[in-house]
Amino acid sequence: MDSWFSMSLGDAMLVGAALDRLEALFLSEFEKSGAPEAMALFVRHESEGRLHCEVVVYFSPAAFSVAEAVGAAPCGKPVYQGLSLLAGSEGAWAVLFPERGNK
Secondary structure (H helix, E strand, C coil): CCCEEEEEEEEHHHCHHHHHHHHHHHHHHHHHCCCCCCCEEEEEEECCCCCCCEEEEEECHHHHHHHHHHCCEEECCCCCCCCEEEEECCCHHHHHCHHHCCC
């Protein structure tokens, strides 16, 4: 599967517990899968001109099982600017965003 997935969690002030649950689910699948570098969750705070920002989680294609389990929607590959690694290996940056270089 080559598709990325995303899920909006809503207002950044209210998503702590949801992020914790996603991270726990991901880590369970990550370990079962042998901790592949291409399997990662990224998060971005997006405001698009609104007063409050929303948190959007991006699931790499290798995190398909986690995305499917939580009902995330298919999306295009996100741009790396503004993303933070929520869960997975730091090596995921180089594997999934080679255009980023060694930042």
